[in-house]
Amino acid sequence: MATIKDVARAAGVSTATVSAVINDSAYVSAELRARVLSAVRDLNYAPSLAARNLKRGRSQLIALVVADLANPFFSRVVWAAEAAVAAWGYSLLIFNSDEKPELERRILARVRTLSCDGVILVPVGDSTEHLQNDPDGKPIPTVLFGRTVADDRSDTVTIDNISAGRQATEYLLDLGHTRLGTITGPLHVTTGRGRLDGMLAAMRSRGLTLESRYIRSGEFREDAAYSVARSLLEQPARPTALYVASGLMALGVMRAVADLGLRCPGDISIASTDTIPGIGGLRPRLTRTEHPLVDMTNEAVRLLVDQIRRGGPAEPRNVVFQPSLVVGDSCAPVVAQSVAPPPTSAR
Amino acid sequence: MATIKDVARAAGVSTATVSAVINDSAYVSAELRARVLSAVRDLNYAPSLAARNLKRGRSQLIALVVADLANPFFSRVVWAAEAAVAAWGYSLLIFNSDEKPELERRILARVRTLSCDGVILVPVGDSTEHLQNDPDGKPIPTVLFGRTVADDRSDTVTIDNISAGRQATEYLLDLGHTRLGTITGPLHVTTGRGRLDGMLAAMRSRGLTLESRYIRSGEFREDAAYSVARSLLEQPARPTALYVASGLMALGVMRAVADLGLRCPGDISIASTDTIPGIGGLRPRLTRTEHPLVDMTNEAVRLLVDQIRRGGPAEPRNVVFQPSLVVGDSCAPVVAQSVAPPPTSAR
C-alpha cells in the first residue's frame, strides 16, 4: 500500500500538502493540486484509516448490537441501518448478543476497543452499567433501540408496545371474541412485557380477563412458538382467538394451526405484532400491528450521529413510535365460529 | 480514554512492560504483572485498536459485501458470518452493494481504506478488476461467495447451481409433468443462469423443451416474482408445474398462486431452490433444494482467515457445495391434475 509519503515524493511536495489536497482542508495552488491528484491516481493511494483515526480520535465506525441476528425482524434493522449509516458516511459493524447479557458485555468491551464512534444497542438483560464503563472519560455515544432498560441516560428509540398489544386485542374483541389466548415474548424484556400488558389492559377495560392457561411464552422464536401454540390449542375449550406478540412467532403459530388441522380464521382468529419479510406470503394474510421500522432505524442513526457530532449525550431523548393496525383476513367475527364453547379438544 | 502511558505511569513501569503484559509477548515478573493488571482495571484501560492496527498493519476487521441485504437469504449469511468471524477473533463489517456494480466499486475502495483484513464478496457485475486495484501491492484477501465472475484468482465458495436446477426439475419430471415453467433469477449472474441451465439440461435429457413463453425472470425479488408469476399463470394453457429459482421469489409465487385462486399442488406444482427463514411457515410445504448455508459461510470464513494468515492468496481454491432436495407437499403427480391440456385461461 502506498503511503502519504510515497505520494508526497512522487508529486514533489510535502505530506502536509498531500493531506491538504485530500481533505480539502487548506488552499493549495491548482498546479500542485493537480500533481498530487495524479500521483494519488498513479499509486492508487488510499489513506489509511488506522492512521487517520489514531490522529483524529474517531473511526467512522458505528456498531449495531442486536439481540438475535437470526430473527428476521433484526435482519431488517440491519438492512435499514446499513443504508442509514452509509448515508452519513459511516460503516456498520454487526454484533449478535444472542440474548446473552454476558456476551453483550464482551461485545461492548470490544466496541470500545475498536474505538467505534457510536453504538446502536438492542439491550439484553436489565442493566446498562457497562455503558458508563469509563470512570473518568465519556461513555461511547449510544442509542438504545427497541427495548429499554431500567435506569438510563441514553437516547432511546422504541415503539409503544402497550399500544400494539392493545390495538391487536381490541380488534379481536371488536369481532366478538371473549376467550382469547396469547403467545408472548420473554416477559423480562419490554417488548414482551409491554405487549402483554397492552392486551391485559384492553381486556380489563371490557371487563374480561385473560386466563393464565391461555398464556404461553414463545420466547420470540419460531420453533418455541410452534410448540407452545400446539399445546395451547390442543387444550379442551381452546381460545377462539390468539394474539401473537411477534412476526417470527406468528409463522410458528400458523404452522402449528395448519398442522393441527385447524382453519384460520374459520376455527381460530389470529392477530400479531410486527412484520418480517416473508410474512406477506402467508395465507391468510395476517392481521397485525406494524412498526415503522425504517423510520425508527433512521431516527436511531440520526440521534446517534447527532450525539457523535456534539461530542457526548445531551439530555436523553426518548422517541416512541406508534404501531399501526394492518387488517388482513386471519380474523373472523366470533359468530362465524362455533358459537357454543366447544369442550372438545382439537382433533 | 486511558492510554498505555497512563497505565505505565500508574503502575510505575514502562509502556513496553504494559504491552508485554497485555499481549503476553514477553516474560514479566509476577509482581509487575500484578501491578500492571491492577492499573488496567483501575483505569478501565482498553488498548486502542487504531494505534495497534497502525503498528501491526492489520485491523481485525472482515467485510461482508452482499448483493442484496433485503434478501432474507443474505440475512442468514450475515447471521452465520457474524458467528464464524467472531469465533476467529474478527469483527464483521456489513455492506450492501444492492446489485449495483458502481456501488460495489465504491464499497471495495472503502474496505481498502478501512484496511480490512479480508473481504467476503458476493460479486455483482462481471468483473473483479477492482480486486487487484493495487498495482504494486498485494490485493486484499478475498473470498467470492455464492456467485463467480469470469476471470478470477480468488478463492470461491459456491453451490452447484446446475445441479440445483436439475434436481428440482427432475423431481417435477418424475411426477409426470411435461409442460413446465420457471421463474428465473437474473441470467447474468451465475446463480440465475446456472439454475436455468440445470433445468434445461434435465428437460433436454428427456427430450423435452422449455417453451420460452413459460420462462420469466423474477430478478430474485419477491415483488417481481409475484407479478411475473401472475402473468405467466394467466396465460392460456398454463404450465402444470413451476420451478422457482429462489426462496424469496417462491414466496411471491405462492402469493400469486393464492391470489389467482389456484390451488397448490392441486392446480399447479411448485418446486424451488434455496431456503429462507419464513418459508417453513408456508403451507403447502415447498419442495425445494437447500444449500448448506451455514457450512458454506463457515468455509468461506475459514478460507479467508487462512489467506490472511499466510499473507496472500495461495493458488485459488474453489469449493462447490451440493444442494439437496427437500420434499414437501407442493408438488403432485400430473395424473392428479387435469389430464387433458386445458386451453382455458386461469380463472
Next chain:
DNA sequence: CGAACCCAGCTAATCGATTAGTTGAGTTTT
C-alpha cells in the same frame, strides 16, 4: 523604502500502540 502583512507550502510534533535494541543487576564459567 522599509515595516507590516499575507499566504502557499514546508517542517516536525503528535496520536497510542509495538518492538528492536540497550542497560544493568544477578548468575555462571573458568
Next chain:
DNA sequence: AAAACTCAACTAATCGATTAGCTGGGTTCG
C-alpha cells in the same frame, strides 16, 4: 575474581496520517 551470559525491564524508533507553527517570497501601505 574477571569474563561471559541471562534476562527483566527500559528507551526510543516506528507505523501513516493530521496539524500547529514556521518560512520566505510577494503585496500593501505609511
